[in-house]
Amino acid sequence: MKNIAIGxxxxxxxxxxxxxxxxxxxxxxxxxxxxxxxxxxVDSAPGASVAVDTLSGQNGVSQTSQSTRASDxxxxxxxxxxxxxxxxxxxxxxxxxxxxxxxxxxxxxxxxxxxxxxxxxxxxxxxxxxxxxxxxxxxxxxxxxxxxxxxxxxxxxxxxxxxxxxxxxxxxxxxxxxxxxxxxxxxxxxxxxxxxxxxxxxxxxxxxxxxxxxxxxxxxxAAKVAxxxxxxxxxxxxxxxxxxxxxxxxxxxxxxxxxxAAKVAxxxxxxxxxxxxxxxxxxxxxxxxxxxxxQNAAxxxxxxxxxxxxxxxEVVAEDSLGIPGSLLAKRSIYYPIDMDAVPEQDKRxxxxxxxxxxxxxxxxxxxxxxxxxxxxSEYNLALGQRRADGVKKVLLVxxxxxxxxxxxxxxxxxxxxxAHNEAxxxxxxxxxLNYNVK
Amino acid sequence: MLRYWVLLVLFCAAxxxxxxxxxxxxxxxxxxxxVAIVPFANEDKLAQSITEVVSMxxxxxxxxxxVSPTSKTPHEPHEVVYADWRGAEALAIGSVExxxxxxxxxxxxxxxxxxxxxxxxxxxxxxxxxxxxxxxxIADLIYExxxxxPGVFSTRIAYVNRQGKNNRLVVADSxxxxxxxxxxxxxxxxxxxxxxxxxxxxxxxxxxxxxxVYVQSxxxxxxxxxxxxxxxxxxxxxxxxxxxxxxxxxxxxxxxIYLVRPDGTDLRRLxxxxxxxxxxxxxPDGQYLLFTSDRGGSAQIYRMPVEGKAAERLTFEGSNNFxxxxxPDGKSFVFAHQISGRxxxxxxxxxxxxxxxxxxxxxxxxxxxxxxGKLVLFATEAQGRGIxxxxxxxxxxxxxxxSQAGEVREPTWGPFLKQ
Numbered sequence: 001m002k003n004i005a006i007g008x009x010x011x012x013x014x015x016x017x018x019x020x021x022x023x024x025x026x027x028x029x030x031x032x033x034x035x036x037x038x039x040x041x042v043d044s045a046p047g048a049s050v051a052v053d054t055l056s057g058q059n060g061v062s063q064t065s066q067s068t069r070a071s072d073x074x075x076x077x078x079x080x081x082x083x084x085x086x087x088x089x090x091x092x093x094x095x096x097x098x099x100x101x102x103x104x105x106x107x108x109x110x111x112x113x114x115x116x117x118x119x120x121x122x123x124x125x126x127x128x129x130x131x132x133x134x135x136x137x138x139x140x141x142x143x144x145x146x147x148x149x150x151x152x153x154x155x156x157x158x159x160x161x162x163x164x165x166x167x168x169x170x171x172x173x174x175x176x177x178x179x180x181x182x183x184x185x186x187x188x189x190x191x192x193x194x195x196x197x198x199x200x201x202x203x204x205x206x207x208x209x210x211x212x213x214x215x216x217x218x219x220x221x222a223a224k225v226a227x228x229x230x231x232x233x234x235x236x237x238x239x240x241x242x243x244x245x246x247x248x249x250x251x252x253x254x255x256x257x258x259x260x261a262a263k264v265a266x267x268x269x270x271x272x273x274x275x276x277x278x279x280x281x282x283x284x285x286x287x288x289x290x291x292x293x294x295q296n297a298a299x300x301x302x303x304x305x306x307x308x309x310x311x312x313x314e315v316v317a318e319d320s321l322g323i324p325g326s327l328l329a330k331r332s333i334y335y336p337i338d339m340d341a342v343p344e345q346d347k348r349x350x351x352x353x354x355x356x357x358x359x360x361x362x363x364x365x366x367x368x369x370x371x372x373x374x375x376x377s378e379y380n381l382a383l384g385q386r387r388a389d390g391v392k393k394v395l396l397v398x399x400x401x402x403x404x405x406x407x408x409x410x411x412x413x414x415x416x417x418x419a420h421n422e423a424x425x426x427x428x429x430x431x432x433l434n435y436n437v438k
Numbered sequence: 439m440l441r442y443w444v445l446l447v448l449f450c451a452a453x454x455x456x457x458x459x460x461x462x463x464x465x466x467x468x469x470x471x472x473v474a475i476v477p478f479a480n481e482d483k484l485a486q487s488i489t490e491v492v493s494m495x496x497x498x499x500x501x502x503x504x505v506s507p508t509s510k511t512p513h514e515p516h517e518v519v520y521a522d523w524r525g526a527e528a529l530a531i532g533s534v535e536x537x538x539x540x541x542x543x544x545x546x547x548x549x550x551x552x553x554x555x556x557x558x559x560x561x562x563x564x565x566x567x568x569x570x571x572x573x574x575x576i577a578d579l580i581y582e583x584x585x586x587x588p589g590v591f592s593t594r595i596a597y598v599n600r601q602g603k604n605n606r607l608v609v610a611d612s613x614x615x616x617x618x619x620x621x622x623x624x625x626x627x628x629x630x631x632x633x634x635x636x637x638x639x640x641x642x643x644x645x646x647x648x649x650x651v652y653v654q655s656x657x658x659x660x661x662x663x664x665x666x667x668x669x670x671x672x673x674x675x676x677x678x679x680x681x682x683x684x685x686x687x688x689x690x691x692x693x694x695i696y697l698v699r700p701d702g703t704d705l706r707r708l709x710x711x712x713x714x715x716x717x718x719x720x721x722p723d724g725q726y727l728l729f730t731s732d733r734g735g736s737a738q739i740y741r742m743p744v745e746g747k748a749a750e751r752l753t754f755e756g757s758n759n760f761x762x763x764x765x766p767d768g769k770s771f772v773f774a775h776q777i778s779g780r781x782x783x784x785x786x787x788x789x790x791x792x793x794x795x796x797x798x799x800x801x802x803x804x805x806x807x808x809x810x811g812k813l814v815l816f817a818t819e820a821q822g823r824g825i826x827x828x829x830x831x832x833x834x835x836x837x838x839x840x841s842q843a844g845e846v847r848e849p850t851w852g853p854f855l856k857q
Binding site (some may be wrong): 409 | 648670686716717733736760774801804847848
């Protein structure tokens with residue numbers, strides 16, 4: 001709607017100005033020089049009279065200053081030509097608008113998906129932390145994340161307002177320029193206009209690609225960051241960058257700027273939505289975690305204590321698989337719900353196995369990934385494979401050789417415990433390191 | 439909604455054909471068509487009553503109400519006194535005749551009891567052990583004539599029956615009878631998938647110590663390895679033209695979707711997400727794939743053109759969504775919807791993007807449409823045991839198919855059989 005309104009405004013300005021404004025050469029230079037409302041741009045255009053003098057000899061376009069030198073028929077024909085040119089230019093701008101609209105929608109969609117992804121990842125990471133019995137800290141982080149997101153949205157809103165003002169201002173400039181441009185009848189200028197439109201379209205496509213590349217990068221980052229706060233900050237930074245990009249673009253093209261303003265608005269909405277969703281999911285995760293907090297805390301503490309004890313004994317036992325209580329005696333890695341990376345607390349265990357395999361190149365190990373029964377059998381087979389492959393990566397980094405390791409998945413098909421409860425499920429979310437292979 | 443037991447349990451022992459599954463039915467269609475099925479002449483001389491099969495099929499669909507036969511049993515049109523059948527809209531009559539070579543000729547007519555005209559008639563000759571198949575065929579004809587949709591009583595289902603370590607891949611009629619073990623091993627069997635012509639099954643087993651995809655002929659029983667790359671080979675599904683399968687492999691890292699010919703050649707990777715992409719399902723025109731992916735942080739359903747390009751996320755409700763399957767008309771898809779720790783069977787319309795839950799939720803997995811799109815078969819649990827269930831695509835009628843022994847899982851509904 002906005003684009004159509006601007007198109008109409010632009011077209012009317014073109015027609016209004018075409019009758020009394022001489023053509024000019026470099027539109028962009030002139031636009032920067034003017035930087036003022038339409039009428040001022042017309043009056044103060046530097047070099048305008050020169051252009052009029054030069055061109056009037058060729059086609060007698062300018063009717064106000066040159067009317068005594070042109071016949072009435074010529075004037076009418078010229079005017080008709082001017083109007084046609086104005087329409088053509090307006091159409092070109094509209095086409096450009098449509099393309100920018102498409103780019104905006106794509107960028108907004110990518111941003112929304114990226115934001116949703118970041119929120120979901122953040123919620124999962126938080127869930128993992130909660131399982132490590134840091135409910136209180138996570139609660140504070142989630143609340144802070146929501147606040148930060150809200151704050152980011154506010155800051156962003158101010159920036160958006162600034163961008164809108166700049167856009168409006170630039171729109172006025174560009175409208176004046178476009179009007180002046182439309183007054184230029186000869187085909188070379190129309191070609192230039194077409195070329196400019198094509199260039200703008202190419203720019204839009206490039207911007208779209210850049211946006212999607214940025215979204216992909218952001219997705220990878222979001223997966224790594226450990227807290228919702230981080231995600232909110234990243235989203236805010238991204239939004240700020242895009243707002244500044246919008247301001248930068250305002251200097252180039254008014255129509256483009258208007259489209260960008262709409263894009264920024266959409267992205268602001270996406271950021272708001274992601275903030276709201278992040279808050280909602282954080283609170284959901286918090287509630288879920290509260291239920292089993294005590295249990296998880298006890299479990300985590302026990303695991304930590306066991307790990308510490310094992311580390312203490314490792315010095316004695318690290319070169320032997322058979323010594324009970326050593327890190328190497330631990331042959332199962334357990335995971336939080338739907339996670340497939342080796343948990344931090346088990347990294348030392350896996351690294352000890354890596355060292356052992358590096359020192360015993362004839363030993364082979366089979367990594368058997370499992371998943372709990374929730375989800376589909378196919379999905380759980382995939383999840384178990386990701387778990388086994390995650391352990392394999394740590395083993396390879398730690399010096400084990402590819403040929404020593406086979407990673408497979410049993411999905412939900414071979415559960416350690418068949419009950420339908422978290423106690424059973426937490427036993428079934430695991431990777432076993434099986435040295436009993438030929 | 440008012441739900442009531444229409445029928446309790448079929449006593450399989452009393453029937454000559456053994457059913458591995460017993461059927462319970464709950465609920466009824468919005469409008470039930472009253473039909474009378476008159477026992478066929480000489481039917482009592484057969485080992486298997488044909489009209490019993492027809493009646494049971496029609497009842498099971500939830501769309502028909504069987505009008506009890508009166509004391510009169512007409513077998514030919516001229517014997518019918520329509521005034522005797524006022525409660526019925528349609529009337530099925532017929533006769534069987536055992537020929538000298540042991541084959542049986544079945545004559546059958548469907549009459550419009552209101553207009554008092556013959557709707558159609560058919561005569562079929564078959565071997566004596568084909569009477570259930572003949573019954574299903576007659577039920578299909580009645581169903582199609584009276585509802586306007588093709589019947590699925592002659593179609594088959596595949597499922598896995600697990601008893602302890604033993605896993606059996608089973609193919610049966612859609613009512614659970616006529617079951618046949620295709621494969622029996624002491625390792626898990628997963629993900630059976632029918633070829634479009636119903637002559638082959640693709641499936642996954644762990645018998646080689648990791649997940650391997652096989653294709654087995656139901657005609658010759660021969661099987662070949664379709665994919666045995668390192669890691670997991672899983673989730674096979676046939677393209678509608680039968681010339682390719684989509685499979686999920688971890689040969690290049692994360693589980694991703696690939697296309698492969700039925701002979702295992704011409705492997706081509708379709709997704710490049712670095713996340714889990716699995717459970718592909720072809721659109722009926724073969725142009726699109728639905729699949730499950732956790733690329734967005736949770737398991738959700740996406741759609742992408744088979745030729746690649748960007749995937750579009752389709753599900754946003756609940757905590758996770760799994761196991762998408764296209765409807766036969768391509769206008770909707772059925773899937774497992776996880777919310778608050780429960781799994782529901784749900785359908786979502788592509789155009790409106792509206793999701794509808796078909797079940798009250800529980801441990802419900804792996805839904806698949808009947809080939810006429812009117813029913814959905816899925817795995818669920820009762821008294822801690824895996825069983826199969828069928829729900830009508832409007833959620834009104836539910837059937838439960840319980841196994842006599844062990845758990846039943848991984849069901850999938852087969853295609854229409856070419857007649």
